[in-house]
Amino acid sequence: MLPRSSSRDERHLELDKRAGEAASVIRKFAAEKSPILLVTHFDADGISAGSVILAAVKRLGAPAHLRAIDNLSEKVLEELEDVEADLAIFTDIGSGYLSIIGKALRHKEIVIADHHQALGEQPPNSHHFNTHLLGFDGSVEISGAGTAYLLAKALDPQNKDLAPMALVGCLGDQQDKGPKRTFTGLNEGILRDAVEMKLVEVAQDLILFGRQTRPVHRAIASTTTPFLPGLSGEEDRCLALLDAADISTKVDDRWRTIVDLSMEEKRRLVDKIIQHTISLRMSGEVALELVGNVYTLTREGPWTPLRDAREFATLLNACGRMGKAGLGIALGLGDRGAAFEEAQRVYAEYRKGLAKYMNWLTGDPSVLRQKGHVVMVRGEGVIDENMTGAISSLVSSSNLFGGSKVTLVVTSTKDGQAKVSARATDQLVAKGVNLGKFLQDLSPNYGGNGGGHAIAAGATLESERLDKFLEEFGRIIDSVVS
Ligand code: C5P
Ligand code: C5P
Numbered sequence: 001m002l003p004r005s006s007s008r009d010e011r012h013l014e015l016d017k018r019a020g021e022a023a024s025v026i027r028k029f030a031a032e033k034s035p036i037l038l039v040t041h042f043d044a045d046g047i048s049a050g051s052v053i054l055a056a057v058k059r060l061g062a063p064a065h066l067r068a069i070d071n072l073s074e075k076v077l078e079e080l081e082d083v084e085a086d087l088a089i090f091t092d093i094g095s096g097y098l099s100i101i102g103k104a105l106r107h108k109e110i111v112i113a114d115h116h117q118a119l120g121e122q123p124p125n126s127h128h129f130n131t132h133l134l135g136f137d138g139s140v141e142i143s144g145a146g147t148a149y150l151l152a153k154a155l156d157p158q159n160k161d162l163a164p165m166a167l168v169g170c171l172g173d174q175q176d177k178g179p180k181r182t183f184t185g186l187n188e189g190i191l192r193d194a195v196e197m198k199l200v201e202v203a204q205d206l207i208l209f210g211r212q213t214r215p216v217h218r219a220i221a222s223t224t225t226p227f228l229p230g231l232s233g234e235e236d237r238c239l240a241l242l243d244a245a246d247i248s249t250k251v252d253d254r255w256r257t258i259v260d261l262s263m264e265e266k267r268r269l270v271d272k273i274i275q276h277t278i279s280l281r282m283s284g285e286v287a288l289e290l291v292g293n294v295y296t297l298t299r300e301g302p303w304t305p306l307r308d309a310r311e312f313a314t315l316l317n318a319c320g321r322m323g324k325a326g327l328g329i330a331l332g333l334g335d336r337g338a339a340f341e342e343a344q345r346v347y348a349e350y351r352k353g354l355a356k357y358m359n360w361l362t363g364d365p366s367v368l369r370q371k372g373h374v375v376m377v378r379g380e381g382v383i384d385e386n387m388t389g390a391i392s393s394l395v396s397s398s399n400l401f402g403g404s405k406v407t408l409v410v411t412s413t414k415d416g417q418a419k420v421s422a423r424a425t426d427q428l429v430a431k432g433v434n435l436g437k438f439l440q441d442l443s444p445n446y447g448g449n450g451g452g453h454a455i456a457a458g459a460t461l462e463s464e465r466l467d468k469f470l471e472e473f474g475r476i477i478d479s480v481v482s
């Protein structure tokens with residue numbers, strides 16, 4: 001492993017070397033026309049990563065089969081071992097599960113291209129391309145899709161045209177954490193590739209969902225990153241806010257969109273949103289996240305949500321979490337028409353589901369428990385196991401609880417296990433909170449597994465041991481933070 005203190009050149013050289021090694025393994029199997037199994041995570045970044053690597057492998061003419069999964073358990077791995085393929089490529093998942101992958105996939109060659117914190121012994125039949133281990137922070141500088149893109153580029157420089165999907169993935173993982181929602185680290189290089197190829201254009205604007213496609217009040221109400229309490233999901237209140245800001249919603253009979261507003265109107269709108277959040281006794285800072293870089297995918301049809309890279313990511317996230325990862329992959333590979341129509345329907349359902357959960361958890365005080373530095377949502381029997389991550393991200397970004405807290409969303413799985421999704425804040429990470437590491441270390445003591453990034457992580461545990469786990473987790477967070 002190369003520490004972050006190594007020089008930039010050293011880290012880049014090692015990165016190219018590791019990507020080259022993994023690429024030569026893939027090329028060898030592809031040349032033999034050997035079936036290849038692709039395994040990817042089911043969220044927006046994972047679907048983008050899967051699309052990138054599937055496109056690259058198809059271009060080599062190899063027969064490939066892709067599976068999107070939410071978690072790497074021994075059971076899932078046994079099923080993967082049964083798939084007829086000599087090579088398995090993991091993207092956006094795998095590095096945290098090296099030992100169990102090695103045990104289960106004994107008869108396959110393995111390539112892992114991931115940006116998560118790693119754990120376990122690297123299996124002898126594997127090639128591990130992990131950008132985080134190479135000294136590039138996998139929570140902000142490079143996503144799973146970005147890592148898959150670097151591998152695709154090592155396979156063939158012509159794969160540079162896949163850069164837009166790598167950016168969609170990194171936006172899905174919320175890696176636009178530089179000033180004014182810019183990219184940093186390796187993500188910046190990927191953006192350069194995409195801009196050079198004229199596939200992506202960068203501009204500054206208000207970052208509201210449906211910036212080019214939705215009436216302004218609906219764009220504000222549809223925005224959930226960050227979650228704006230009292231506005232997200234509340235179209236009527238957004239209309240009232242526009243009225244108070246003296247911004248007309250229509251020209252003649254046509255609804256205006258964010259891109260139709262003048263600079264002065266945009267400024268008034270942000271000021272009103274800041275006043276609104278302050279009136280709820282929250283910091284107005286959250287509204288500043290609404291101004292920054294927007295990334296336009298130039299090849300996408302005008303007036304479609306896919307043209308905005310963030311909205312593309314939201315659509316993919318909806319597909320994955322609603323059990324339609326295959327549809328997301330189709331979009332990632334360039335299918336439009338019926339696939340796009342279907343994705344929009346899935347997205348509408350996803351939004352309805354999220355709004356229902358948010359109403360439930362803000363309407364019933366007993367659902368939310370705050371203790372020390374942890375805010376917990378007990379969603380057993382209510383929250384779908386695939387939705388915990390999305391809800392945890394929403395609650396965490398909502399600032400509903402003031403101050404910097406760890407958010408933990410808990411539910412039960414259909415197999416009777418407990419599932420948790422944890423989110424921290426930049427301030428807590430700066431104080432030493434590393435959720436991925438804590439969950440990686442703790443979960444095996446409670447009959448499960450876990451991992452992820454410092455700021456966002458998850459775990460599956462034995463239900464009977466959940467309460468004890470939660471106690472220990474809370475103690476660890478409080479001891480690190482205070
Ligand atoms: O497995 P993967 O790395 O793709 O997932 C990271 C998850 O963490 C994503 O669902 C992303 O939205 C979430 N995240 C978050 N807050 C951050 C960074 C990531 O909720 N600040
Ligand atoms: O499921 P959730 O969105 O909360 O996952 C957050 C992060 O934690 C993701 O990067 C995911 O890959 C990781 N994770 C993990 N092991 C688990 C659950 C989640 O590494 N058992």
Ligand code: ZN
Nearest residue numbers: 045092144173
């Ligand atoms: Zn990821």
